[in-house]
Amino acid sequence: MVQVLLYLHVLGAIMMGFYLALPFLAARVEALPTGTGQFGFLNVLFALNRVGQLALVISFLSGGYLVSKASYSVLWMVLSVVLFLAIGAVSGILGKKMRVALSDASGSGIKGQIGSIRTLSTVVGVLFFLTVTVMKFPNLF
Known part of the structure; x- marks a missing residue:
């Protein structure tokens, strides 16, 4: 059972790897021609x-089971949970900003939201990087 959940945990981490590239991709939205090009890419x-x-949900749940089967420091567990929750919160806010930007199919709402989308994508990218670092080096905490 541990191997199956470890597989799901790593698979979830690989799927979340998109967050490392997101700041660069969000910056690319502005470089595209306004209108349908930006709308499609942001979609x-x-x-x-x-x-x-x-x-994130898959990794959080499988990680909870994996932590129960091993011994980690309380600091490491608190950092892990806080980072996961922070990624969830920031990516949720980011999704809301994207949804608002995509509310008009002509792409006219993108210009007003792109600044906050770029900022939030950078924040979620940094949070994901910190999460991977904390997960890779649990003995430092």
Whole structure:
């Protein structure tokens, strides 16, 4: 059972790897021609954000089981949970901003939201990087 959940945990982490590329992809939205090009690209980023959120839930649940089967420090467990919750919160806010930007099919709402989308994508990318670092080096905490 542990091996199956470890597989799901790693698979979820791989699926969330999109968050490392998201700041660069969000910056690319501005470089595209306004209108349908930006709308289509942001629509893909919105769908990938949803996949990342699903992967986050899978990793969180499988990680909870894996932590119960091993001994980790309390600090490491608290950091892990806080980072997972922070990624969930920021990616949820990011999804809301994307949904607002995509509310008009002509792409006219993107210009007003792209600044916050870029900022939030950078924050979620940094949080994911910190999460991977904390997961890789649990003995430091």
